[in-house]
Amino acid sequence: MNKLWIVTMETFLRQIKSWSFVLLILGPFLMFGISIGAGYMGAQSNQGADKIAVISTQPQLRNSFIKSNKDDVNKSVTDKKTATKKMNHNKLAGYLELEIVSGKVSAHYTGTTSLGTGTKSRINNYLMQTQQQLNLANAKLTTGQIKTLQQQPVLKESIKKSAGTANIAKQLSFWITVVMVYIILITYTTITAQEIASEKGTKIMEIIFSSTTAVKYFLGKIFGVMLVILTQVLIYLLGGWGAYVFAQNSSLTKPFMHEYQSLITSVLKNLLSVNLIYLLLGVVIYTILAAFSGALVAKAEDASKAAQPVIMLNLAAFFITFPFQNNLDSMVVKVLSYIPFFSTYFMPLRIINNDASTLEIVLSIVILALSIVLLAGYIGKIYQGLMLQTDDSSFWKRFKRGVSYTK
Incomplete structure (x- = not known):
């Protein structure tokens, strides 16, 4: 058992010290930071460029407009000369x-571009209201007549926002889940297959197998990669939580977070659920298959090709x-949600859409976990026979020799 954990820790430490792992971890956070920074600098450089100035010889009219449209107006500009200068320097829309x-x-x-639809609508509303007030004042109507003219029609709406939000959340959750699973699987299957293949035919393997069993060495490799995966997921969870808290409190992203809070909460709920178990187990079973694929290459020089079958x-x-994704009643979806290598994608799809019962989820996880144990045990037994083959024979000949080695 001691040798098993030695191999595990050696694999784990070698992987997390590599530049590829560091870049893999920092990549999403760098993208998030660059996006926030670019957005902030863009907002700073364009500060005031989307606003308009209001000019009038009648201060009461100007102040009335600014009071009702303060988000659209640059209050500091009061004359045409200053407005023209700022507009020419892209500091004012018009x-x-x-x-x-x-x-x-x-x-x-007067502006460099046409008024936006929203701004134009607000200006027209203001002009109509102001004109109506002037008309009423000039007409010298009685109080009763004014109340009669001010009667407004009533429009009522009954909108089920949760249904629309839920559908969007399901779509986003689906795409985020499958893309995340795909990227992580591609990354670790490639890493594992190349690491195993790079040891193929080396003298060091004969020395290792003379001091420990092939099963322990193989499992140590798998456990080491699993620790790397768990480390990455843990860092992503902690970093994601930090980014979420930052986005909720940052002046640049706070309005967006507030507007789409229910959607974001629904997506996070779908991601931080049993789907994480499928992600981890899926990576493990693909990693084991990648190790098998790496052991089947003819020589260490073929390490770059080792992961191709698994990929x-x-x-x-x-x-x-x-x-x-929109046809969950299909028998194909239900069957593939129980089949290892496919259930990692299909069962989360059913879970996100509330199409799988607790019993179905448990059964799928049990089948996937049992498949991992059986596959790891079987490959561990033939691992020595596979790794010690150095002849450049066909795939099936190497496979048959590996199997016969355990008999």
């Missing part, structure tokens, strides 16, 4: 001239999920 002549409100906008299987499982 300026709006307001005036009342002979009881009629008029506005003239092709992963690609197949990844792309097969796409046609069925």
